[in-house]
Amino acid sequence: MSEPVLSVRDLKIGFPTRRGVLTAVDGISFDIAAGEVLGVVGESGAGKSLTGAAVIGLLEPPGRILKGSVHLKGQRIDNLEPETLRRLRGRRIGMVFQDPLTSLNPLYRIGDQIVETIRTHSNVSAATASERAIALLQEVGIQGARSRINAYPHEFSGGMRQRVVLALALCADPDLLIADEPTTALDVSIQAQIIALIKRLCRQRGTSVMLITHDMGVIAETADRVAVMYAGRIAEIGPVRDVVREPHHPYTRGLMGAIPSAEVAATTRLTQIPGSMPRLTAIPKGCAFNPRCPHTFERCKVERPEPMPVARSHAACWLVPEGVGVEP
């Protein structure tokens, strides 16, 4: 197997407070292969956005990486000097955030913002950069790019702005694109457009994608593999088809049953996971899911499970080595 584009090992992110360090992401490991789309899914507070921010070196202080490593194409990037990291950001890792309005500077024309980004990352003349910006805008599906390049962000609709942000993220041909909830702020019809666009562009360029979202539907449509996060840990990781259709971890199963679906008869009750995600100050001992899990037994309360191979996925659940089929 060729070397992964992104390799995260035993990553631990914490926030020092007066009452000790709060661990928000606790020892997660995953790889993203070249051209692969990895979906990272979880509910609020699961640590998915923090993981994305740590990879690109944008953790907000006082949050910091406590342990572990991040490698981009074999090069370690989590311990770089801020200046070196700044050069790498944008050129080798692109980023798309949830809210396209706050990712764009309202005071500059969008063409100028793209030209500035292109010229920061490659040594080209303003005229070449401007031509490239127009080509990029056409590629992301903005009609009349040649005239729209002089427009300000407020003159675009939400979907169009997200297209511009995507053009910005891809303008230096990065190896990896991190998309943090790229479609959450958009209407369903626009959401479908943006997802199709991300898929098409990244396939054409061979860009790997880390797609962070709370929406299992978006993952099912877009990702090759998916990592399900719960309370700062990976509960289950595997090919998206397997995880969606035959989830092994009780949390994943609960999550899938909780999603109202157009295919299921409306009379069926949604699966209910009792309780809520633990607070960072009170993550239970052993498996973090044990107080809410219908299958908990002694071992779950004392020993923390690591992701273990099961079928084609990995699930962090003690039922896996027990060989007990987790029947719903």
Next chain:
Amino acid sequence: MSKAPSLVEVSNLTRVFDVSKPWLNRLLEGEKRTLLRAVTGVSFSIGRRETLALVGESGSGKSTVARMIVGLLPPTQGSISIDGIDMWAPATAGQRQKLRRRLQMIFQDPYASLNPRWRVDRIIADPIKAFHRAADRGEIEHRVGELLRLVGLDPADGQKYPHEFSGGQRQRICIARALSSNPEFIVCDEPTSALDVSVQAQILNLMRDLQDRLGLSYFFISHNLAVVKHMAARIGVMYLGRIVELAPSADLFKTPRHPYSRMLIDALPDLAMSGRQRKPIEGEIPNPINPPAGCAFHPRCPHAFERCQRETPELMASGMARAACHAVAEGRI
């Protein structure tokens, strides 16, 4: 009127907002008034113990309809009657006050809709006091405890402040408050869109249980088609202030008639991973200040023909559903 068959009767509801610049600007710049038609000619009825849902993208006017129904916003035209009493022109002032007790609202954001300085028991007791539903303090206390238990919280939680609760628990508090005046009809404006899926499932299940137990009618608003299908017996699809299709829930998903409904259903993510490719919808919702002539959907519609550009279609029966589309009416699609 004695006993009407349906609880809520909405007819020809229209709301126009004046979004003009200030008078002086208009005078100096020689501009006319700018009017925005948020809702145009919306009619429907909701039966007892029934859930009707409106679904649509942002700007389609669904929240404006909700606000007019609960009486937060006067309609420009049309009427809303609940159990035969006109919401905006009641025969007597007392009638309106009585009517208000019978309908309540649950809002989208449970963080913004609870007063952060009030304890939960005071929040829930407020409608009880306002509508004189209890004789003395002891009875109020008892009722608040009962309501908290009903929504799955502990009566002791009444002593806490809203910030001590998670989003899902806060939405439960909002539901308890809505139930405290013993309403028959609850308007729910995106009650779960600020919540995580597992919490959303808890709240949706709770709302359905309460409906069965208390015999409530719901008017449910959401942008999420799957949620709406789960909750409602009938669904209205809104586009630019009009209902373009009104159909029984199962029917709408099986055979959507209006091209916009078809597009919305096609745009749903394929969670079953059946390999169905979803077709992205072309274009975006036009500006409601200057909507397209004729059928507002015609610039995005794959079936549009000449008539769609000049004539606005009315809702017409088509099987079990009603759709506002010339192509459907003429049997083209």
